[in-house]
Amino acid sequence: MKQFIAFTKKEFHESAATFRLYILLAIFLLFGIMGPLMALLTPTILESLAGGDSGIVITMPDPTATDAWAQFFSGVVEMGMPILAIIFCGIMSNEFSRGTLVNLLTKGLKRHTIILSKFISAGILWAVSFLLAVGICYVYTAFYWDTEPMNYVLLTFGAPWLFGLFMISLLMFGGTLFGNFYGSLFTCLGAVLALMLVNVIPNVARYNPTSLTGTLSLINGTGDPSDFIRPLIICGVAIVALIVGSIAVFNRKTV
């Protein structure tokens, strides 16, 4: 436990010293602001494009809180998650390529402690950034619109967070297996891309962890919370398997 705390402190120190922490917070702060802002501005932008002499008249319904959340989710999922992957792609491989673990391993630091500490600290960073984005979006949305209390808050935001955690565990597994950041990034993006592709097979989407990013349906009322149970379980099992796999690979790895 002492080793775990020491190494985790080092991870947070590293995140701050290499600006990873600040970049992540700044980007997700921006996503939080962008959701409601885009929802408010979209009708204005479209009208100004259509206006003038073009003769096209676009009538847009007034934006709603649901539009703000739709913008928020599309930003976080389509841009935020790839950025998350790029920020964390060096999480294992930097240590391997620079040889910085040699001193610590020869001091008796256990290999599984390294994997668990890195995974948990990355998970916390991701949670804090994601919560910041959600919080900002929530405050703005409540300010501009009369919002009703949300149902299934934990599921709505916990599910996409878990998918981000799944991406982090993919990055760690790829980084441990290949020892460089290309391996890390390609493992993660390859796996996510493959999961998106298999969605074309009927009924697979019901089990696919990628559906965890679609919890907007819980906000606009088109989805059923029970739809997310299967992907949640599969995603959780996959994360555990990837972390156990990373430890197994690392234990056999020559440093």
Added chain:
Amino acid sequence: MNTLEIRNLSKRFGLHKVIDNISFSVPENCVFGFIGANGAGKTTTMKMILGLLRADGGEIIVCGERVRFGATKTNRLIGYLPDVPEFYNYMRPKEYLRLCGEIVGLRDKTIKARSSELLALVGLSDVNKKIGGFSRGMKQRLGMAQALLGEPKLLICDEPTSALDPLGRKEVLNILQQIKGKTTVIFSTHILSDVERICDRVAVLHKGSIVLESAMGDLKFQHKTKAMTIEFGHEVDSDEVMNVLRENHFAPTSYETPAASIEDMFLEVAK
């Protein structure tokens, strides 16, 4: 008692046999010189002692405990200085030693005391910049400090002087000189003058086999020499010296004026 015992150790990379059935032991508090050309298998042997590399055969025993690949139990007895020690560039020396101390499981007070003690020993007491801005020699010295932090029974130094300028080399050798007698040291190198200066025992590794193992004192007397360096207290004419040798039926095949004088000069002006 032997701090380290190696019995019938072998390692191959693919078809290439890097270590071929070597055995040797290192007695307690001895400074053991592990000599060999580049690629002789020195680093491979050291990494196997540390459990960082899997041995194909044989066994390694540190202070009576068997070393296992991937496990780090015996590493609590060992301090390791890699040939090019790597640190987290954003840390300062004290922060790095704190991290190491916490991993070893030292108490807060002990970490503070040991850190200042060791930083004084390696001459980094007044340095508080980030490690990213360190010279190679400074990194080597900080590497020495981190290796000694856990008061190891066995200190393994992989070519600690090879990459350094004469000044840095002298500093590292001085540090080793100071800890001599308190800790068992294995010290790999291909710089033979360094071995002569500080080692008690030597083993020569050549193409994966130990071709010579001996106490330093025995080595000096056992073997007749083909070459020697003679120093005079005053200036001499080299031709005159050669004449004396020839008259006494010694026929040198070559001679040179000592290259060490350049080293001395460097040390003098770089002070």
